[in-house]
Amino acid sequence: MALALGWLAAGCLPFARDKPRRQHPSATTQRLADEANALGVPPSPPALSEVTHTMARAVESLPKVPDAHAAGQKIEDEARAMEREGDAGLVEHARRSAAVALGAVEQMKNPAGDKNERERVLGEAHSAVDRLSATPPPATQQIADVYRAVSAALLTATGGHAVAAGRDLQSLLARFATADAEEAVRSAPQVLYAMSAALESLSGGSGKVTRLAGELRRRAERLAGADTLEQSTQLKDALGVAVDALDAVERTRRDVDLQSLRKEARAAVARIISERPLELQRGAVQDAFRIVADGIALAGPAAAQLKRPLTTR
DSSP states (O other): OHHHHHHHHHTOSGGGSOOOOOOOOOHHHHHHHHHHHHTTOTTOOOOHHHHHHHHHHHHHTOTTOTTHHHHHHHHHHHHHHHHHHTTTTHHHHHHHHHHHHHHHHHTOSSOSSOHHHHHHHHHHHHHHHHHHHTSOSOOHHHHHHHHHHHHHHHHHHTTOOOOOOOSSHHHHHHHHHHSOHHHHHHHHHHHHHHHHHHHHHTOTTOHHHHHHHHHHHHHHHHHHTOOHHHHHHHHHHHHHHHHHHHHHHHHHHTOHHHHHHHHHHHHHHHTSOTTSOGGGGHHHHHHHHHHHHHHHHHHSHHHHHHHSOOOOO
């Protein structure tokens, strides 16, 4: 009995062995996905070299990869070359970085997830790299597509799930909700910028709505370069402009549901505290974003079509 207990304590019995732990992507891998999705998104896209530095750290964090550190260092060298050379050779540096990252993923022992899904994602990433090789500089969009595909491959192999990429308002809201604190601060101006475009599309010839949408765009650009202590104030003021634009839309529509949602949005914006850092009130900001976005969706052409009364001949 004592011997059996000793074996049990040592983990020597079959039923005493630890079960394999479920893999989770590292914070750096998730950060890579967020930054890759933000490439080229106005008004606050990250620099490509910055995202490449993150890719290097994400590759180094991959579990059970022989020479992961060496692979990360190769990507780090490419990132430094981007900083030195500017646009010269940018496509080639990005291509080599992506190829090294995908090679590291393919060397992983016991990667997470379904094999067919991993192979599908890796195949899409390799195809994106091949397309980049045939694209002349600057190939900005193609590079962004490659980096997003690479981040999806890293996430899939480590048990994560990629957030849908896109510049539309709903995609940006999803990224704001899941990003880490630093990346959320970057994505907030992008959400406002997308709101301005959506509101402008609802102007219907209203000069006031167009003017307010333009003002919201300018405030989004200012927020992208704001100091930490000014971010919450500027964000709150910008959302106030968005609600003013919704108010102008609602007055042209005479929509009771939109009027109710606009009032709810105004109250949500008021709950954002100007003196509190943005990262400490993510919940309040996310609520305000969501309600304003709901108002924009309600005022959109699809919602208007659903509300249009049926006519009989």
